[in-house]
Amino acid sequence: MYIVExxxxxxxxxxxxxxxxxxxxxxAPDTAGSRIIATKWQSDKGRExxxxxxxxxxEVKEAAKGALPLKVIYIAAIAIALVAAALIGYAYTRRAKK
Structure with a gap:
């Protein structure tokens, strides 16, 4: 099944x-807007x-309640990774100075 967002x-x-x-x-889409949905069937066991x-x-008039947009999740994950990298770098430089 294919969905064009x-x-x-x-x-x-x-x-x-x-x-x-x-x-x-x-x-349950995380944003409102129009979508195109199509399906494809694979053949099996001698069928067509x-x-x-x-x-x-x-047309989705309203996003699913409680759903976060995927872009927000990606941005949050990147921000957490950057903060973690900064903290590790800070701890490493403090340890190297001792």
């Missing part, structure tokens, strides 16, 4: 189908060749 980033989700070729998934669905356009 509002910023044109394509997310790929792997979904497993049941024996009756049905699937179910939950998607791979197939694609028609693209479906959907």
């Amino acid at each position: 509002p910023d044109s980033v394509v997310s790929e989700l792997n979904v497993v189908t049941s024996k009756k070729d049905m699937y179910n998934f939950t998607y 060749a791979s197939a694609y669905s028609e693209a479906d356009y959907t």
Whole structure:
């Protein structure tokens, strides 16, 4: 399954189908905006060749409650890594001076 996000980033989700070729998934976007969703099926056990669905356009009016935007999570992780590196560097230079 492919989801084209509002910023044109394509997310790929792997979904497993049941024996009756049905699937179910939950998607809770962290931002509002329009998305395009399409699916692709791989062939298996002598069935037909791979197939694609028609693209479906959907509009998310409100982000999932409690969801943090992925960019905020990335920025926070980078900030924590930089602070940790600075503290380690400071501790190392203090230890080297002794």
